[in-house]
Amino acid sequence: MAATKDPRPCSIADTLAVVGEKYSLLVLREVCLGNGRFDQLVRNTGAPRDILSARLRRLVEAGILTKRLYSERPQRFEYRPTQAGLELEPVLMTLKEWGDRHLRKGADLPMAVEHSCGSELVPVVTCGACGDPVRHEDLTARPQAPGWTLTGPTAA
Amino acid sequence: MAATKDPRPCSIADTLAVVGEKYSLLVLREVCLGNGRFDQLVRNTGAPRDILSARLRRLVEAGILTKRLYSERPQRFEYRPTQAGLELEPVLMTLKEWGDRHLRKGADLPMAVEHSCGSELVPVVTCGACGDPVRHEDLTARPQAPGWTLTGPTAA
DNA sequence: CCCTTGGGTTGGAAAATCAAACCCTCCTCT
DNA sequence: AGAGGAGGGTTTGATTTTCCAACCCAAGGG
Numbered sequence A, B: 001m002a003a004t005k006d007p008r009p010c011s012i013a014d015t016l017a018v019v020g021e022k023y024s025l026l027v028l029r030e031v032c033l034g035n036g037r038f039d040q041l042v043r044n045t046g047a048p049r050d051i052l053s054a055r056l057r058r059l060v061e062a063g064i065l066t067k068r069l070y071s072e073r074p075q076r077f078e079y080r081p082t083q084a085g086l087e088l089e090p091v092l093m094t095l096k097e098w099g100d101r102h103l104r105k106g107a108d109l110p111m112a113v114e115h116s117c118g119s120e121l122v123p124v125v126t127c128g129a130c131g132d133p134v135r136h137e138d139l140t141a142r143p144q145a146p147g148w149t150l151t152g153p154t155a156a
Numbered sequence C: 001c002c003c004t005t006g007g008g009t010t011g012g013a014a015a016a017t018c019a020a021a022c023c024c025t026c027c028t029c030t
Numbered sequence D: 001a002g003a004g005g006a007g008g009g010t011t012t013g014a015t016t017t018t019c020c021a022a023c024c025c026a027a028g029g030g
Helices: A011-019 A024-033 A038-045 A049-061 A089-102 B011-019 B024-033 B038-045 B049-061 B089-102
Strands: A065-071 A076-081 A111-115 A123-127 A139-143 B065-071 B076-081 B111-115 B123-127 B139-143
Touching: A011 A024, A011 A049, A011 B024, A011 B089, A024 A038, A024 A049, A024 A065, A024 A076, A024 A089, A024 B011, A038 A049, A049 A065, A049 A076, A089 A111, A089 A123, A089 B011, A089 B089, A089 B123, A123 B089, B011 B024, B011 B049, B024 B038, B024 B049, B024 B065, B024 B076, B024 B089, B038 B049, B049 B065, B049 B076, B089 B111, B089 B123
Parallel strands: none
Antiparallel strands: A065 A076, A111 B139, A123 B123, A139 B111, B065 B076
């Protein structure tokens, strides 16, 4: 998934180059849930074993997962999220929320997540500075590297 | 990208089935920036024209983009985000922030986004109920549909 | 008339994915 | 001791996707 021709230097593209391949984020979902064993991952993500194997290698090398020995004799491994991996969990929660609302229309949700405050988690992406929810109209792109030419209404 | 075998009913998987294919989120990025014309999309995402064409069809049919005529004679089209599409923008911002921090380590950022409050946008995913940032330790998964068996430390 | 721009479609080669089978180590049961 | 099973993968060959370049069409422009 190397973005060999993408003329835009872009952290979104870079991030997707690491976690944007098929199954990668589902693997992260499972690992964050604590289901970090190979065949749990096979069952729960539906990924073919060889693909899963490739994804795990990539995610470990990218510093998103670690491979941990949880039993010597017999040798058994488990994958766990690193700090960087855990910091992607909010992305998963946001994707989940979008799917809950737009694809399932809020009915028959297969899983809920409870926040420590006691309510069901409804993730809201906010501006770290002012705390307001991020809305499209409030954003202005300010390109800082060559390759960025903006023409539309959002342009700076 | 039909998740034909994924045994888990999951809104994350469902959402990725719609926007998780290669280039889809980059297309959305450009469209949100106002670069909604076919060859702008080709240049800015690096997607092959046929793939782009397929992605656009899919995103329109999924209700994430709309195809708008901006010039009759000669007929010229432009893609724009729908409300549902705009609601995915926070996901893009969160991915960007992760990439900025973990892949570029904060140096030489190719693009900044400014929030209407005047600061540079640093998106933070928060709990809609209490407003606190979402951290892994504060989350508890509560499966509600069959197919969900949790074994790890995050299990309910 | 010829060339360019915008917005695609088509065809064949290259790469990724898939499913099933296989392998190896250790463990347990008989 | 042998049979069988679980965990954690790798290998093989068929199927799908992606990729790239070429092509097509309609509408200006010089």
